[in-house]
Amino acid sequence: DSxxxxxxxxxxTATGQRVTLRCSPRSGDLSVYWYQQSLDQGLQFxxxxxxxxxxxxxxxLERFSAQQFPDLHSELNLSSxxxxxxxxxxxxxxxxxxxxxxxxxxxxxTRLTVL
Amino acid sequence: xxxTTQPISMDSYEGQEVNITCSHNNIATNDYITWYQQFPSxxxxxxxxxxxxxxxNEVASLFxxxxxxxxxxxxxxxxxxxxxVYYCLVPIYNQGGKLIFGQGTExxxxx
Numbered sequence: 001d002s003x004x005x006x007x008x009x010x011x012x013t014a015t016g017q018r019v020t021l022r023c024s025p026r027s028g029d030l031s032v033y034w035y036q037q038s039l040d041q042g043l044q045f046x047x048x049x050x051x052x053x054x055x056x057x058x059x060x061l062e063r064f065s066a067q068q069f070p071d072l073h074s075e076l077n078l079s080s081x082x083x084x085x086x087x088x089x090x091x092x093x094x095x096x097x098x099x100x101x102x103x104x105x106x107x108x109x110t111r112l113t114v115l
Numbered sequence: 116x117x118x119t120t121q122p123i124s125m126d127s128y129e130g131q132e133v134n135i136t137c138s139h140n141n142i143a144t145n146d147y148i149t150w151y152q153q154f155p156s157x158x159x160x161x162x163x164x165x166x167x168x169x170x171x172n173e174v175a176s177l178f179x180x181x182x183x184x185x186x187x188x189x190x191x192x193x194x195x196x197x198x199x200v201y202y203c204l205v206p207i208y209n210q211g212g213k214l215i216f217g218q219g220t221e222x223x224x225x226x
Contacts, residue, residue, distance in 0.1 A: 106158025
């Protein structure tokens, strides 16, 4: 158990809908990262927040947005969903702002299925 | 621009030692090398991290030569449960210095 929690575990929805994925980082960690992993694909970095502020942006679509709240939990909002958005979404957390020694601890993921 | 290259897949048998090598020709002077393991439908898990020479923990060893342009993850006496994807990471500075996951090496351990 990494100490990172994600809810819900599974989500099934229809095209055009909007969903919110939630992540609680490990106690004491200030950074939260979001990743997308499609079937048989690698991990695609979406976005990172550090202590409430956006720190780095990866290949995140404009239909997706995220935020980190004062209690450091984070939410990833996916809107106007398309079939291709079906994937595993992972959240990770780390102690500081990110760097080569800042180990990321991953949650169990949310499996999103768009029908 | 740091980028990693590692074999896409490897096969092994139970009880063997497995060595997965990753090349990172443009690693920056102060950067560490980190390896993660991922089982299907689970998030990656940190295995080991090192800067130079050799690092060992209860799971694996990491060998880094003096020029640091490559690193080798060594898994002693693998079992079926070591079947997973293994990622080697160094920061990618055109992505804000983030640890960007590549395709990884899919290790298949056979009985």
